[in-house]
Amino acid sequence: GESVGLHLPTLSVQEGDNSIINCAYSNSASDYFIWYKQESGKGPQFIIDIRSNMDKRQGQRVTVLLNKTVKHLSLQIAATQPGDSAVYFCAENAGFQKLVFGTGTRLLVSP
């Protein structure tokens, strides 16, 4: 069935380090993937997206990598800041306009 999962529920890093958050997906037909950031008390906030015809996409301090061979998605955050502390979700377009979300990874950034 459809599922998007995360390998690490919690990731702790020091300020200034680079962070990598990983995500596995199971639907090989998914063609669109998104990373969201959710801070306490708020709704998920769009970070970056990537389509299946791409392997890599860069934004401001963030990079998303897509490996379709092993159905793996990762989010890299450069020079992590305390304000990056949040729960990060990956999501895939599972068809019929439905995004399937993973259970999330909590990123903790220490000063």
Next chain:
Amino acid sequence: EAGVTQSPTHLIKTRGQQVTLRCSPISGHTSVYWYQQALGLGLQFLLWYDEGEERNRGNFPPRFSGRQFPNYSSELNVNALELEDSALYLCASSLDGGNSPLHFGNGTRLTVT
């Protein structure tokens, strides 16, 4: 530009009651999505509305229903509330269905006692 707005922000109901949650999408967005986020869990897809029609629904019982109005705002109704319905209910809108990012509101926190 105003984002997705939801009301109310918090709600406490008793088991067996009914509740209506409201959502206004970003101006120009015609698709509205509802998700349930139970404590400690990810987002579970509930419903998708586009142009006033229900286009898809997730694995939820029929007591979860909703509608979309001509101005693209939407309501989510939950009948016969159960304790496990306690969750954050998130509404999102998008410009181009599942091929563009969903933009979320801050949700309605529903507590069923």
